[in-house]
Structures are given as C-alpha cells and as structure tokens.
Amino acid sequence: LLYLAFLVWYYCTISIRESILKANGSRIKGWWRMHHILSTVCSGVLLVWPESETWSEFKQQFLWYNIYNCFIQYLQFKYQRGALYRLKALGERDNMDITIEGFHSWMWRGLTFLLPFLFIGYTFQLVNALVLYNLSYHPKATWHVIVSSVLFFIFFVGNTTTTIMVVPDKIREKMRFQCRVMTQRLYNVVNEKVIKIG
Structure with a gap:
C-alpha cells in the first residue's frame, strides 16, 4: 500500500x-x-484496488514487473549520467544540466545496449495487460482489473511505438553528424591545397 x-x-x-x-x-x-x-x-x-482474489493473483507479477522497471530506470540513469559526464568533459554542458537535448554519435553505443532491456520491459507491460484482461473474467473481479489492463496495454503500445519512432531519428542525427564531419574534413583538405598553391 x-x-x-x-x-x-x-x-x-x-x-x-x-x-x-x-x-x-x-x-x-x-x-x-x-x-x-x-x-x-x-x-x-x-x-x-481492494484486497481480493484478483489482486492476490496479480500482486506477485506486479512485484516482478516493478523490480524489472527499477532495473530499467537504473540503466537509463547510468546512460544519461554517462552522456552528461562526457558532454561536461567536452565542455558542451555545464554542471547544472540535468538532461540532454540532441544526440551525439558516441551515444549510439549506450542506446543500443539499453534498447533490448526497454523492449523486454514493454513486453512485460503487454503480459500484464493480458493477465489482467483474463482476470477481468473472474467472478469477483472489480473495475480496477479491466481499467489496469487497458492502461498497461496503452503503455505497451505507446512506449513501443514512440521508441520505434525515435530510433530512426537518432540514426538520422548520427548520419547528419558524420556527414558534417566528412564535409569539414573535405573542406580542410581542399583549403590546405588552395593555401599551398596560393
């Protein structure tokens, strides 16, 4: 409680x-x-949700879901903290920043590590929704069961869809960054040759 x-x-x-x-x-x-x-x-x-048979049947699964969710939040914290630390070391952020806007190519490695854990968590949300949906047919089920089922299903769909939509954006940002670096290198090479000729 x-x-x-x-x-x-x-x-x-x-x-x-x-x-x-x-x-x-x-x-x-x-x-x-x-x-x-x-x-x-x-x-x-x-x-x-009152103490009932349906709550007793779901309580253990909800506990495991929350333990996994805490693990995911810890991984996200480590990823965010590492990204901020690196940006501070590069002089691109100051000590008061608590979050990051934008994406750097080196962040991709940490994100690809994090993504499978996120999708496992989203699958856990779907499983919660299905278990609760089945429990809603229990003769002593209260309204809490079906409402929780619908909410967990919304979490699954929303989280999965948004994450799938964000990843291509991150890839595009990475490609834009690489293109800028290549363009800058090409400009420097051409500029050096022009200076040598002149």
Whole structure:
C-alpha cells in the first residue's frame, strides 16, 4: 500500500517536472508526458484496488514487473549520467544540466545496449495487460482489473511505438553528424591545397 502511494506521488512529481521543462522549451515527446500522467492514474487505481482474489493473483507479477522497471530506470540513469559526464568533459554542458537535448554519435553505443532491456520491459507491460484482461473474467473481479489492463496495454503500445519512432531519428542525427564531419574534413583538405598553391 505504501509503495503504491509512493508511485502516485512519484509520477505526479515527474508529470509536474516535465510540464515545467516543456514550458521552458524542452523537446520531450508528448507521449512521455502522457505516459507519466497515465502512470499516475494507474498507480491510483492500483492503490484503491481492494484486497481480493484478483489482486492476490496479480500482486506477485506486479512485484516482478516493478523490480524489472527499477532495473530499467537504473540503466537509463547510468546512460544519461554517462552522456552528461562526457558532454561536461567536452565542455558542451555545464554542471547544472540535468538532461540532454540532441544526440551525439558516441551515444549510439549506450542506446543500443539499453534498447533490448526497454523492449523486454514493454513486453512485460503487454503480459500484464493480458493477465489482467483474463482476470477481468473472474467472478469477483472489480473495475480496477479491466481499467489496469487497458492502461498497461496503452503503455505497451505507446512506449513501443514512440521508441520505434525515435530510433530512426537518432540514426538520422548520427548520419547528419558524420556527414558534417566528412564535409569539414573535405573542406580542410581542399583549403590546405588552395593555401599551398596560393
């Protein structure tokens, strides 16, 4: 019960933070803001779900999902912290930055490590949705079961779709960066030859 109350508070604060960041010009995808608002709703539904047979059947799976979700959040934190550290070392960010806009080619390696773990988490959301959907046919099922099922399915579809759409953008940014580097190198070579001739 205390953990579910914590989740409501956590997702409320993240939603408020992201709204402030968006108002200050952040380019955060709309889905991630919506995801955290829906997560607040889902946590609230789970918080008021009374002790019942259906809750008892789902509780263990929900615990494992949350353990995996914490692991994913830790991996994302390490990725973000590593990217910020490198940008600070390169002098492209200062100590007060807490997030990154844009993408550098060297970030691709960390992202490709992270992606399989993310998709496993999204699959876990689909499994939660299906298990809850099946539990909704239980004779003593309350409205909490089907609402949670729908929300987990929305999380699965939204997270998967948004991540699949973001990856090609990251690849394009990487290609643009490589093109700029190649163009700069070519310009430097041509410029050196012109200087030698002149």
